[in-house]
Amino acid sequence: AHAERAPLARPSAGPAVRPLRVLLVEDNEPTLRVLTRLLEGLGHRVAAARGGTFDLLLSDVGLPDGSGLDLMRAVREQFAGRAIALTGYGMEEDVRRCREAGFAAHLTKPVDLRTLEDAVRRVVERG
Numbered sequence: 001a002h003a004e005r006a007p008l009a010r011p012s013a014g015p016a017v018r019p020l021r022v023l024l025v026e027d028n029e030p031t032l033r034v035l036t037r038l039l040e041g042l043g044h045r046v047a048a049a050r051g052g053t054f055d056l057l058l059s060d061v062g063l064p065d066g067s068g069l070d071l072m073r074a075v076r077e078q079f080a081g082r083a084i085a086l087t088g089y090g091m092e093e094d095v096r097r098c099r100e101a102g103f104a105a106h107l108t109k110p111v112d113l114r115t116l117e118d119a120v121r122r123v124v125e126r127g
Contacts (some may be wrong), residue, residue, distance in 0.1 A: 015110040019043045061087035076102035
């Protein structure tokens with residue numbers, strides 16, 4: 001708790017690092033808050049992911065550092081029947097590859113709110 005109230009100090013040595021987008025994964029809430037505050041104090045943007053369970057996975061398929069298909073294969077057991085692929089590709093082969101990876105639904109971009117809402121409802125009701 002004391003660390004949360006301490007003023008942030010800038011590093012005194014070394015070159016400045018450009019602002020980064022940081023995905024912070026931490027299941028301990030106090031540690032998550034402190035680390036988020038420290039990183040934001042250094043000028044970074046932080047998105048926090050805590051341990052726990054999620055009800056639904058919605059993932060882009062074309063990711064800059066890999067594939068949403070690879071991601072789905074890695075978390076398939078955790079999100080069995082509760083994952084929606086979001087992609088700019090909607091050919092039958094694309095839909096088939098998403099289903100084989102473990103996605104329960106496939107949405108082609110751009111997607112409107114009603115279509116997204118319907119897909120979420122269908123996946124949740126089935127899952």
